[in-house]
Amino acid sequence: MSKIVLANEGVFPITKDKHDNPLKSIPATGMKTSGTIQGEGKLAGVPSLFIRLAGCNLRCMWSLPDGSFCRCDTPYASFEAEQELQLSQEDIFTLVQHNIGNLNHVVLTGGEPMLQHRHLAMLSGRLKEELQLHLSIETNGTIFAEDVAQHIDLFSISPKLKNSNPSAQKLAAYGLKPNGPLTYHAEKRRNIEVLQKYIDFCNASGKELQLKFVVGQPNDYIEIKEEFLAHLNNWNPADILLMPLGATPEELKTTSVMVAEMAISNGWRYAPRLHIDLFGSKAGV
Structure with missing residues (x-):
């Protein structure tokens, strides 16, 4: 039987195992119930379960306004996916x-x-068919697959800006050597053809879409307009979301007001990170 490779969180937050027996430890949320809230995007605040798959074809490493660096907030699912689980679909x-x-x-x-x-x-x-669940998928927008797309209700697409490109300085700061996605992130991160496929698919099927850009620099809105939106057709301004860069409350303080002002001035939507406000920067929440 084919298996899906999951990050070490797997299905989370949960309180029961696959045999419907109670787990000995409570979830990382600190709550005695399964589930958490969706912390980002249009459905922020909606009670949800998460399934976190391991492996990524990009390696995001951003610069904050103060010059410090901030890499992917789930490195255990991309940079360091050695603690992975292989579980059957069943x-x-x-x-x-x-x-x-x-x-x-x-x-x-x-x-x-x-x-x-x-x-x-x-x-x-x-x-979708047996449990009649609402399904969201969080993707970087570099791969479109209709076999999955047909079952999805909301596509949360996060195209990566130039600020996410690994650099020699960033690699040195994290003690990393250029290999794999670290060498081709800059070439693969922007795929206009795939982004257009998502937009066209949603327009034709009536499914929901959001283009959620992680923003960490004052001029990022220029790149969003000129390098992305100017090359895409039939998108809706209400579907453009700006999310402040930062994996911790302290980092978010350096970007949130700047990003809110950017969203307001461009008529786009500001997307907070509610799970960090509630639970801090940790896995499994």
Whole structure:
């Protein structure tokens, strides 16, 4: 039976195992119930379960306004995916089934979940058809796969700006050597053809879309306009979201007001990171 490679969180936050038995420890949220809230985007605040897939074809490393660096906030699903789980689709489905409770929303995230689209298509189909769940997928917008897309209700697409490119200085700061995605991130991060496929698919099918840009520099709005939106057709301004760069409350303080002003001046939407406000910077929440 084919298996899906998950990050060490797997399906989270949960309180029961695949046999419907209570787990000995409570979730990282500190709450005695399965589920958390979606912390980002249009559905911020919606009670949700998450399925985090391991592996990513990009390696985001940003610069904050003060010159310090901030890399992907889930490095264990991309940079350091050595603590991964391999679970069958049946086991993942059963974990969701036993922990979904009164929730109706499951988020497929990563890493980059579309890297495993063939196996994910079968799982998402079962979650949709048998449990009638609302499915969101969080993707970097470099891969489009209709076998998964047909089951998704909301596409949360986060195209990466130039500020995310690894540099020699950033690599040195994290003690990393250029290899794999670190060498081709800059070439792969912007895929207009794929982004247009998502927009066209959503317009044709009536599905929801958001283009969620992580913003950390005062002039990022220029790149969003000139390098992305100017090359895309039939997008809706209401679907453009700006999310402040930062993986900790302290980092978010350096970008949030700047990003809010940028969103307001361009008529776009500001996207907070509610899970960091509630739980801080940690996995499994």
